[in-house]
Amino acid sequence: MKKHAITLTVNGEERDLLVSSNRTLLDALRDDLGYTDTKYGCGTGECGACTILVDGMTTINGCLTLAATMNGKSITTAAGLARNGHLHPVQEAFIENDAIQCGFCTPGMVLKTISLLDENPAPTEAEIRHGLEGNICRCTGYTKIVEAVQDASRRISGSNTSAMGE
C-alpha cells in the first residue's frame, strides 16, 4: 500500500512519520507516536473516546480520520492541555465535580468540552447536553459531567482566558 510522508504537530511538537493510505489518525497517534491518551472505544465514530482538537478548536474523531489527510495539521490531545504545570480549567472542573469514574471517555470528553465552550462560552444545560451527544460515558449518567462543563464555563469566563487556557 502507498505510504505517505506527513508532518504533524502534536501538542506543540513537530513529528514526521510515514503512513499507509488506510492508516487512521487514531492508530498513527497511538501506535506510531505513542499518544495513548487518545482512546479506541468503537472505531466507528459513535463514542467519541478518540476525540482530538485540530488547528485550535475543531474536534474530530481520530478513528474516522485518515492520517495521510492530516499533513501539516496541529493536533491537541488531553496530554497536551496543561500549561506551566497547571491543568486546563476544564480538566480541573472535571476533577472537582467528580465527573471522572473509569476515565476512558475522559480525554475525549474534556477536549469536546473545550471546543464546546470555545463556540459557546456560556451554554445552557440543554446546549451542553446536546453538545456532548457524540461522546458516550457509561459510568456517570452524565450528571456530573454536565456540572463540570457548567463549572468550567464559569472558571474560563471568570479568568478572562480563552478556552485554550492561554
Add this chain to the structure above:
Amino acid sequence: MDNLSVVGKRVERVDVRAKVTGGAVYAADVQMAGMLYGKIVRCYDYAHARVTGLDLSKAAKCKGVIKVLGPKDVTQKEYNGSVLDMMVSADMRGMLGDIDDQSIFTSHVKHYGDAIAAVIATSEEAAERAAEKIIVSYEELPVYLTAEAAKQPDAVQFRPEKPGNLAFQLPEMAFPDNAYAWGEVDKSFEEADIIVEDTFYVPKQKQCQMEPGAYIALYDDQERLNCWTSTQMPKLVQKKLANLFELPMTRVKINSTVIGGGFGARLGMVLEPETCALAMAVPGRPVKVLSTREEDWVTSPSRHPGKYWMKMGFKKDGTPVACDAKFENYKGAYYVDASGTAFTTGAWLGGMYKFDSLRYRGESYYTNQSICGAFRGYGNPQTNFVMEQMVDRGCAALGVDPIEWRKKWHKTIGDDGWCMGVPYNSCALDECLDRAAKAIGWTEKRAKYKNQTGTIRRGIGVSVMNHTSGAMPMLLEHTVCDALLHQDATVTLNLACSDMGQGSHTTLRQIAAETLGFPYEDIHIATGDTDAAGFDIGAHASRTLYVGGGAVKQACEDVRKQIFDRAALELGETVDNLYMEDKIIHVKGASNKSISVLTIADQGVNNFMNPENGELIGQPGQIQGYASFFPPHNAPPFGASIAEVAVDMETGEVKVIELVNAHDVGRAIHPGIVEGQLDGGAQQGLGMALTEETYYDDKGICLNNSFTDYKMLGPSDMPKMTNILVENPDPTGPFGAKGVGEAGIVPPVGATANAIFNAIGIQILEAPITPEKILKALAEKSGSKA
C-alpha cells in the same frame, strides 16, 4: 462516630489526575519491546455449526506471520470463564453442577463470534490480513434462541451432561421441588382475595463499558505466565489461568491495568485464556490481543435475558399471602454463571416482601447467543421489572397507594434477608420512600394524573429494592490487606482489590486514613500485582468497600495498636492513658509527655544502639499491620426510585421527565462517589427499561453489537435526577458503610415501568419498553374495547 475527619469528605480521587490527562495506562496502552499481535478468527456466518474443515496453510504463508494456531495447537483442557466455582466449597460445587464447557478454540460453533483459530503476527494489521486467509468450512446446525426452542426433545445437545439443554436448575438436594421457597404456596393462594399473574420478558442488556477488551500475555524466560488485563478479579483469574495451563500459582502473574469500566463484563476470564494460549506458543515474546467493539460485545458476558413468570396473591386488606415465580433464562452458548444468576434472581425476590409463602424456580437453558454472566445487579434488575409491576397491579386491584403498600409490607430488620437464615440487620427503606415521595411530589402528581385524556399522558411510578454488600453467605468473602508503616510515618496498603472506576481505591484510602488518624495524603494503595498481594475475591457483588474496607480497617487498626503499644513503652504509660492528635501521641492530662508517630516509625526502621549504655534507642522493627478478613454479614443496601414519564399516545415514545433515587447507603464514605454510582446506575437502569437489548435475527446473527445500533440513553435523553443519600450506619460496615455499586441500576427499572402503567393504564410485559410495544398494547386495548 460522627467525629470523622476523612470519611464523609469529598476528597480528590486517587486516579483522576492521571485519567484527566490521559496518562492512566489501560491494557491497550501497554507497549513492550518485541510485541507480537494476536488476531482470533471467529465464526460470523453461523450461530450454530460444526467445523468440518480448517485450512490454516495460506494464512501461515502471509507476510509477518509468526504462527497460526487451530484447536489442536492449544491446551485441550476445558474451562469455565466464570469464577463462581472458586467461591463455593467443593461439596457445593458438586451439588450445583457447574461445569467446564469452554475451549480456547472450538469445532462446535455455538454462537455468533465463537473462536475457531488464531494468528500471531508482527503487527495487528498483518495478523488481521492473515486471519482473513484462514478457510473454515461448516455444517450448519439448527439455531435455538429461546429456552422453549432449546428444550425441544430433538434439539441438538450442547453438552452430554446437561440433557435437555438445561444448563442449570436449583438442585433438589438443597432446594426441595427445585425451588427457593418458604411456606406452602399453593395453600396460601387459596386464602387470596386478589390474584395477579403474568409472563414477562427481560432483555439481553450489555454492559457497554467504554474500554473494549485488551490483553497482553508473556510466557517469560523463567517459565512464568504473565498477563496484563483490566480484569475485575485479578486473584481469581490468576488461579483460573494456573488451573487451565496446569501451572502453580507462583508461575502465573496478573498485572492489573487501569479498568475502563466493568459492570460485570470483566468478572472472571474473558479473552485471558486465548491470549495466554497464544503467548505459550511463542515463549519469550509478549502477545497483544485487542478486541474490536463488535468482538468485545459477543465475547464478554451480557445480562441474562429470558421469560419470567410471576403470580402474586393478596388478601383484601393488602396482606401479601403468596408469590410464585419462575425465571427461564436464555443462558447463551456456555455455562458461565448459569447457577449464580438463576439463584440470585429469586433471592432478591425473596428478600423484598413479607409474603406468607413464596416459591421461586430458576432455570438456565443453553441457547445460541453470546454468553450471559454478571452484569451490575446480577438478576436484581430482572426481578425489579417483574416483581414491581406485579405489586403495582396488585395495588391497583386493592385500591391502595403503591408507596403505602410497600412501606407496610417490605422486609426489614430481623426479617430473613435475600438469603434465608441471614436476617437483615439494618434497613432505612421507609425513610427512602418518604423522602423520595416528598422530593418529587408523589401525592399531588398521583392525584393529578388520574383520568387523563389527550396525546401526551403523564405518569409517576415507584419501585424499591434490596441488595447486598458482598455475597456472603452464598459465596466466599475474603480480602487480605497488609499495611506497612514507612520510616517517615506514611503507610502503604497492599491489597488486590481492583478499582474499575467506581472509586474504591479512594474510599479504601479514606477508611485507612480515618482508622489510623492520619491525613488522607499519608496513605498509598499498592495494587495490581498478584505476586505481591494476598487473596481477594475481586470487584463484584458491591463488595469492595464493605469487605475490602473491612480488611483495610482491620489492618490499619493493627498498625495503630502497634504504634500505641510502643508509645506506651517509651512513655512509661498504659495504652488507655494515651491519645493521638496530629500524629503525636500524648499522655492524658500531661501536656509535656508525648512522642510522635514519626519517631516511633523511624526508630522501628533506623534502629541504633546508644553507644554510651549499649541499649537500643526506641523499639526496633518496622511496623506492619495485617488482616485476613472475612466479613460477618452482607450489610444490605435498600433503595427506592420514583420516576415521572410522559408517554406520547400517538407515537408510543416515552420521555422520562424526572427521576428521584433515595438509597440507604449506611454511610457515604465519599458522597460524590456514592452519587456517581447512583447516577450511572440510573442511566443503565433506565436504558434496560426503555431502549437496551442485543438483538439477533432468526439465524442467531447478532444485529446490533455496536454503539451505532444499540441505543443507550445519551446526555439529552437523561431526565432531571435527584439522589437522596439516607445515612443509617450498618452495624457491620466500615464506619457503617454499605455497598452501593449495584444498587443504583435496580429501582429505576421498575419505577419507569410503573410510571408508564400509571400514564397509560397498561402494563408492558417486555423490556425494553419500546414505542412499538406501547403502540401495540394501546391498539390491543382499544381493539378489545371495540
